[in-house]
Structures are given as structure tokens and as C-alpha cells.
Amino acid sequence: MEVGNLDPYFTTIINNIISVETQPLTRLENRVDSISVQRGVYTDLQNGLEDLQDQVGLLRSDDDSYALNLAFKAEVSSGSEATVLSASVTNSASAGEYSIKNITLAQAHQVRSDQQVYADQALGLTGTVLMGGAATRSQATTATIANTVSSFDVAALEGDQTELGSSTYFVETRNDATAGWQFRLVDAEGKAVSIQKSETAGEYTSNWQAISAGGGTYDTGRGLSFEFGTDDGLYQAASRTTSDAAELDYTAQGVSIDIAATDSLVNIAAAINSAEYADGNKVRASVVDRQLILSAEDTGTNHAIIASDSSGNVLESLGVLTGVGAFKNLIQPANNASFEVNGVTVTRSSNTGLDDVITGVTLNLSDDAEGETATLKIDEDTSAGKTAIEGFIQKFNSTVNYLQLKTSITETTTNGEVSYSRGPLANNSIFSQLRSDLFRIAMSDSSNDGSYQSLREVGITMDDSLQMTISDETLLDGLLEDELNEITSLFDSFANSMDQLLNRFTGTDGVIDNSVDSLDNEKKEIDYDITDLTERLEYRQENLVLQYARIQAQLLNMQLEQQTWASISTYG
Template identity: 40%
Template structure:
């Protein structure tokens, strides 16, 4: 177009400007819809956030979080000591628990004789087994032959990938006749902890109850096999305390092959690199040219086993004498009491079965010491849940008021909010505030949220206006607080659910806007393509016309020159 005379350029531009008017209208329409869509996207996020917060205050939902909280503090009876640490959940009963520790659990520790060098070849040849026996095995000690016909384990037993062999110790096969699934079993250890075993014949592992197929042989995938009785009519339901099938399992130890060129360092490395049954792990180190072997697990259930199988490597090193391990630290259980109730555990840490709802860890200085574990009601989490709801509520209602209002400017003009014409959105903000203020019949002593300290202020924001009332209500009348919140949140949820989520009004509006934008983009593209073709045509048309005029003018000049 730049090659045209300015007169023709103006003609082309004028024509295109007139023909672009539909495009301008469509672009303006698209921009308006895009702005509204952005506002609705914000609305969806705010509605969804509020519904999530509401559900945390409804006792019928899986996300319910308004539960009586607990905190725990430790008060050692001897100054300068730690004695224990603990964590609690909401199920623990408030009160004072007096912990007195007699003995801490210790791990079995075995030493060799001191060697001249740790990094020089020892000249020893042979093999030894450590962390178990040369051959794995299993035997029933308490029988229910009609339920579990037999158990077995040998060196051909399969240990599935990523699994550890069951550790040496006593186990129980608990059985039950489930009303839905029929006869089931699970395996627990001496402490009653369910063991992770193969789920049926799959590659998965589980600690849950599993169905029994009568007459079948079950493989744990961790060394132990069991054969179940042929007739379920003869099965007996029993647990660890009521006569369940009891068995002793012996794990296969790690075989360490020693050659004459190996040093104490090499043997130490081989022991640490070996694979052991669960709880049979051995940690090896060298201190003062002495091989120090220590069970990774504490307690009487985890006594180290080691023996020469060929040659006399362990005997020569002084690890064994007459076939007996050179024990320096005896394995012991933790012995303690809580509120004068004596207890014994194989571990000092992660004790979840001492006080229900509490995880207890005995400190290294606990032996011979006592401490009070004080559990108190703590409503911090409950108040945080309520505050999160109020924040989400205010965020939504404030946004709705801002986007649907019309503001008078200083110059007497008015500015309309992006959603000023969206009456459905405007009304929901007002309705939510009304629901916060109204009374609810719920079977409890509270009928209005203001009675537990939650009110709507003059600026229409909701807040905890009386924190003392809320704290007292949560501490002394949690059940009634739950009832009023259930009633109020149910009403709020019914309203919010209409707008939130992927099937709510807001998402449907967003989808409609997206469809409209797609349609407008298509129409705009079509018009732009037509205008581009139109511009090409006009430029060519006026270029041809301009060329003809130039030819005519040139011919006129020639004629004037010839004929005067």
C-alpha cells in the first residue's frame, strides 16, 4: 500500500475502517467476556476454598477437623534430665502419667580380641554365618492343626524382591471368621504387631487380614510358608491372647566367606554389606583394632547369632570361644512403669502401645529416672480450623461485594464492578451472611453462632468477636459446639455447593464463557482473513487505476509536445 499515492492510500484505509466495524464490536465483546471469565475463575477458587473449610467443620465428613486437641509436656522429677519425649493425638485422655524407668533397652554387642593390625591380611580362610542360622526353619509351638496344618521354611524359601526375610523370633497366626469375607488370617509378632506379608499370590504386601482358601498353602514371600486345614468347618478363631497358632521362626543368616588375603577391614565391610532378616541386622565397626559387632535392634528378641561353618575364623578372631559369643553388652528390654503399672518393651523409641494415643520415646538418661507426662486439652487446632473458615468466608463475600457493586466517582460518574449485572452472584453473598446470623435448632444448648463468639460485624465481615466464649465452649461443651456448627455449616454448604465444584453454577458459567470466546475467536479470525483479502484486492485495484492514470497523463504530455 505504501507504493500508492496518498490519495489512494486514504481511500483504502477509509474503506477498511468502515468494514472493520463488526471486528471492533466482536473484539470488544470478547474482551468483556474475558474479564468476566477471569472474575469467575477467581470466584470458583474462593467458593471451592470456602466449601473445603465448611466441610472441616461438619462432623459427618471425612475431613472433619474440629476435634478436641491434646498437647503433652514432660516434667522430669530430677532436674537436668530429659527422661522422655512424647507426641500425642486427639484420642489420648487428658491427665498426668507418671513414668518411672528401671532399665533401658540395649542391643547385644560382641567383640573380637584386639588384633595387631586392622588393615593387614589376617591369613584366615573359612566361612561363618552371622545374624541368623545356617539354615532357616520354622516349627509350631502351639497347634490348631485343623486350622493351620503345618508351617515350613528352608533355604529354598523365596524372599521376594524389595523384601526382607522375617526375623528370628516367635509369631502367631491369628484367625477370625469375618461376617462379610469369611475365614481370614494375619501374622503378628510377639509384641502383637501385624507383619507385612504377601497379599495372596500378588506382588503386593499387606499387614491387613487376608482371606483363607481351605486346603491351600500360603507363602509369606518372606521365608515362611503355611498350610491351612482342609475344612473351614473345623477352623478355630483365635488371637495371640486366646490360643492362636504359635510358631518359632529362625531366619537364615548372612554367610561371610573369608580368604587369606582379607584384613579385619575387609571382614568388617563384608558384614556391613550383607543382607539380614528383619530385626537380625548386624552393625560392624572397628575400634582399637577390635571388631565390634552390634545388633541393630535392641531387646531380648534380638540376640545375635554367629558361628563358624567352615574353618575357625570367628574363633581365631576371638569373636567366639568354645562356640559361645564373646558378649560385651547383653541384650535387654526396657523395663518401666506408667502410673505404677509395670511394662516391658524391646525398644526405647516409637512406643505406641504404652498410653493409647501417645507415642513415647525414652531418653538416653532415663534409666533410674522418673517424669510426669502431662496431657492437656489444646484447642489451638480447633480454633485454627474455625479461623480458616472465617478467612475463606470473608474472602468470598468481600470479593462478591466488590465485583457486583456500582461506585459513584468524584466527578458524579459511576463505575460498575465487573460482575455488577450478575444478580445471582450478588444475592449469594447476602444469603451467606444471613445464614451466618440466623438461629438453628440442633438439639444442643447453642442456637446461634454468636453464642460461641462468632459474629458478623457492621462491615459484614465474620470474626471471632469473643475468643473467651469460644475457648470456653470448646473446652466444656465441645459436643454442643459440634451441633451448632453442624447445623450452620450444613445450611452454608447447601448454598455454596450450588456454586462450587466442577458441576456448580460458577464452573458452568466459565465453560459458557470459554465456548463464547472460542466462537468469537473463530469469527474474528474469519473477519481478519476476509479483511486481509479485501486489502489486497483494494491495493491492486487502486494500483491498476493509478497506473492507468499515470499512463494517461504521460500520453497527454506527449500529445502536447507534438501538437502544441
């Protein structure tokens, strides 16, 4: 019999019994809810402490993210409305002022064909043109290094490597105190070129690398090889700047483009643009007013367009080349950038990314810089350090406030009745102690080798609400600018103490991680108990229904019997 078929009197009895016997289940379910809340608090606290630890790292000089180190900023001014240039700086820069004037911008080589009748109609020309290099790669040796770099030769490309561009190259050598004899390949401007590692085929680097033991043939993997001497006892150090490096002129292999009679100017331009070129030799093509425009992708004299008719006379017929192979219609010559920096003339092939003109500074000449003058001022910049300190203070305050909220016991009075509510971590004194320890480290003296032993000496204190604050901003700013080394010692000591404390709580096997594991294990056991108790209550309810159904049936039978006897008695 179902509960719905029982008399309401018996249903009420059963519900009351089940309600009483369900109380242990309710207590278990409430504990699961409490665990969920507590686990969420642990997760939030873990994230907060890790964020605080990240901010602490910014204050430690041995941390990769250290932000209090001396930095610089660049300011550019000019006497006109022109932008002239922009600059970015690294920590290797030096404060100073630089006058940059007599600017000539680098230009990319650009030529054109004669105007044709149509841009998109068949030209009726056949042949093969060479673009971006010669028919075969070649090299012409200018100088070697006796007993060190004895010769050069061309070689095949390795894998999908891009060929070296047509230019002058130098092999520099040095005897490193730790690594021994090393070499590198640099271009005409002294920039190191990425080439195959001598010790690891298939890997490439532009850094200095070891000359293999016993010397011999070395392959760059990019179209050039050279021969090292076999006796490192006779090796000599050489550099491009001292004019004794090994030197060669390298000519890259061009791209052969076959032209059919059905091809138009548009087809030829597309073929040129889809070709793969040597590094720095790339040519871009477009069609303007029925003329084929060829443009070098890179600026500078080292990146002038190389083009020729390999078979047939397609380029000559179009008016790109003359009968002797010269360019017929020059739009723009290939020019290097030239400018003066404090009276020193500088020449580079590019207008941007000039990171070898002023140490620690990268210059980018603007499109409007031609003939302009600008002043570049490099100053010390403490803003990153100040921002790191402010970020730490904000995160410190939010952490201790969170701990206060979650570990406190709050008294509430309603209609004269006093009640108390406990924070999710109120029963765990280790987190109350964590808050106290954070304050202790922040407010105590910190033993170090510098002149400052506490945060309050550098303008950082606690206010009346126990919130960390910069109470003397002028003092702190001045110390960051003038006594960085001294306050570095203080912040190192302070940050180390703070980090050691936080390490106990964060990360794998920390206090929080172990607490979460404990909660998870407790929840698993409770979930098992809830399942077991729920099944037993369902079984108990079924038995109670059957029990009271039998009682109800017996009562009905008794009632029927009573009615029967009453009828007999009445009618005799």
C-alpha cells in the same frame, strides 16, 4: 501499486475508509479481551469457592478432614535438665497424668574382635562365617491350639520377601461376628507381623485375616507355615495375653559370607554390611582401632547378634568368638527398655515408637532418659477446632469481599464528571445472589438437635462492615472445651447448608464450569469472525489501493495532456 507510492491525499482517504470499516473488528477484539478478564475472574472465584468448601469440610463431623472432634495434647516435664521422653497422641487417648520413672534404656548388642596388626591388609584367613542366623531356618513348637492350629513347619520365602526374624511368635485366633474365624501372627511383644494374605497370594497384611474354608496349610511367605484344622465347628479362640495361643520359637537362616586369604578387616566389614538379613537380625560392622566391631541394628534381647564359623575358624581367629562359639569381647549386651508407668513395670525391646504402652499415646525415650523420671500429662486440645473455625471465617470474608468487588457498579467523579465502571460479573445476577445467600446462611438460625441454633449464640457474628468475626472468644473457647457435642450439631447443620450452596457453583457441571464453557465457546466463534474479518479488510485495502492508483494514474495522464496542449498553444 503499494500504499507508499500513492499520493498522501489518496493514502489518507484509504486509511480513513479502513479505519471506519475496522470498527467491527475492534469491537470483536475488545470482546476477546473482556472474555479473557472474565474467564480469569471465574477461575479465581472457582479456586476461592473450592477453598471455602474445604474449610467448610473441616466443620462437618461426617467429613474425613473434620477438625472439631475431641483431640489431645501431651506435655512432658521432669525435675532435671534431661529431655527424658517425648510423646505424641491420637484421638483415642484419654486425659490423665502419668508418672514414668526407673527408666532403663534398651541397648543394641555389640561385640568386637581382638586388635589386629593391620585394618587394611590381608589377614590370610579362609572360611565361611554365618551372620544373623543359623545354617538353616528352623522352628520349635511350644504350643498348639486343639483342632485349630495343629502344627508349624518352615517354608521357602516367597518372591523378595524378608524372612521372619529369630524370635518367639504366636498365632492368635478369633471368631469375628461379621467375618467369621480369623487369625494373625504376633511377635513376643504382641505386635502383629506382616504375613501373606490367606485369600490373595502375593499380598501381605498385619491385620486379622480369614482362615481359609476347610483349613489346611497356610504359608506366611516369610519362612514359616502352619496347619489349620479342617472343621471350623471345632475351632477355638486363643490369644497371647490369655496364654492359650499357638506358640513357637523361630530361628532364621543366616547369611553365609565367604572369606578369602586376601581379605582384610575392612573387606570383611563391607561383606557383612552388604548382606541381606532376616527381619530384626541385621548386623552392622565397622573397624575401629584395627578391631572388627559387630553391632545389632535393633535394640533388645530378641535382637542379639547371631554369628558362627560355618567352615574354618575366621571369627575365632579374629577373637570375635571363643573356641566354644561364645562371644569373646563383649562391648555392650542386648538389653530391653524397662520403666514404670504409674507403678506398672513395662518392658519393650525398643526405646522409640512405643505405641502400645498407654492407649492412644506413642512414647519415645530420649538418649538421656537412663535413670530419670518424668511426668506425662495428657489434656484435651481444642486448638485444631479453633484454627478450623478461624480459617473458615477468613475464607468466608475473602470470598464475599471478592464477590462484592467483581459484581459491583462503581461511581467515580472526575472534575465534576460522573462515570460508572462495571465489575466483570456485574451483568450476572447469579453471583450477586450467591453473596446474598452466603450471608443468609451465616446469619440465619440453623435447625438442629443441639442447644445452639445460630453462630451468634456461640460467639460468631457480623461486624458493621459485614465481616464475620469471633466477637466472644471466651464463649467459643469454653464451648469447644465443655459442650463440643452441642456445637457439633450446630456446625454440622450450618456446614451442610453452606456446602449445598457451594456445590451448585463448584465442580464439574457447576455454574462456574458452565459459565467458563460458554465463554470458551463464544471466544471460538469470535476468533473465527476476527480471522474472517481481518482477511476481508486486507482484501478491501488492496482493492482500494488499486482503485486509487488507477485514479492517480488517470490524473497524471490528464496533467501531462494539459501540459502538452499548453506548450502547443504557446509556441503555435
